[in-house]
Amino acid sequence: MNKPVLIDPALRTAVQRRSLLRGSLSLGALSLLGGCDITDGDTVQAALHAISRWNDRVQAFLFSESNMAREYNASEVAKEMRYNAYYGEKDVVPIDAGTYRLGLSGLIADKQPWTVEKLLALPRKIQRTRHVCVEGWSYIGQWSGVPLGDFLRHIGADTNAKYVGFQCADGYYEGIDMPTALHPQTIMAVTAGDEILPAKFGFPLKIRIPTKLGFKNPKWVTAIYVTNTQPRGFWSDRGYNWFSGI
């Protein structure tokens, strides 16, 4: 998601201009009565959050391990993948392959960190699936990597635990439910298209989850942990639904 980060002066002018529109009879005007938007109040937001948590449970119920995301042909893959993060492309800080380590923690038996070399040596499964952004745009991309479930079993993770969490080099963080982590199409992607993950698409490690919205697919992953406490997510901390399955 390309998101504005700071309020610029033009926006501030727009805020002032907005007050002129407040008199109009509209849904927006109703909620803006009193100079600030009452729908931003604690009570309304708490109610929306509670319903969002209920929707997490509904989505977990709708999720089935045997439902596969549709796989496409090589000819259907988009020529150019769309860059997205919570900051612009020019602010991407490439990760140094030599010093990179994938940390493992939580309910995992073998917490030995992994190097890029070891990650690239893992068997890879190719997938061509549709990346669906919460904003509505989508594209068909191609990734390859070892299924996360196979990796978790390989390192002796407790797959009866409830969640798997991820930390990223850019401060991003995400987490998913264990059934999704064990889904055969959830992979630890080390390639995109026909090449090793480019810096802007998450080198050296992206978790590709075609059963989740795009923002639940973390890039530049530096740590994986297994836990029974629901991991927080960068966007769910900003009002987006946590489960966000598709």
Place this chain on the structure above:
Amino acid sequence: MSETMPEEQRHSALARLAHWTQAAAIVIMIGSGWRIYDNVPIFPFEFPYWITLGGDKYLATTTSNDWGTGNAIAWHFAGMWLLLIGFGLFVLNGVLTGHFWRDFLPLTPRTFLRDFIAAATFKLAHRLGEYNAVQKAFYWGVMFAILMMFASGLAIWKPVQLGWLTWLFGGFPAARVVHFIFMSAIVAFMAVHVMLVILVPKTFVAMTLGRATHSPSVPHE
């Protein structure tokens, strides 16, 4: 003075609850839907910010790093349950009490055309408690549109778990367009619906208090 029967319109408490629940839900769904649409518009236009739902978007740039899209999505997925409840009650009431068959039928292309022409030339009389063929067609039409909103909405929400449904709509991007088209149909219905209520305000009394009467001294048009 003619022998015109006094007109009466009655709506049961259940029918009124179903109507107003749907009305509130549809306003929430459309307001938040427009904010979500504006984030990545499908067509070369945006809805004016002040008419959309999703909180103060300038505040959101600081608190949520977005334009209130996350907030709007939270509204949308809360409103969907309200709409499901309202629509469910409406259909339940319509089927169980016979309201659908009694008031929305019979309906034939011939009566529709006759009443449509009469309405278009402002010659169609409105009798409280009776629906003309155009109204009947509109009510079936809006029910179908709401059903299609649920179906296309589910196809967008769950393109993997309900992949067959998304496929029926021609894929994910096409399902978004279908969702937009039936939203437009509902907005058009609401515009006509509200305009007619303004022309015959007693229908609003009936839908709010449950009963309205009209004893015409002269047959009105």
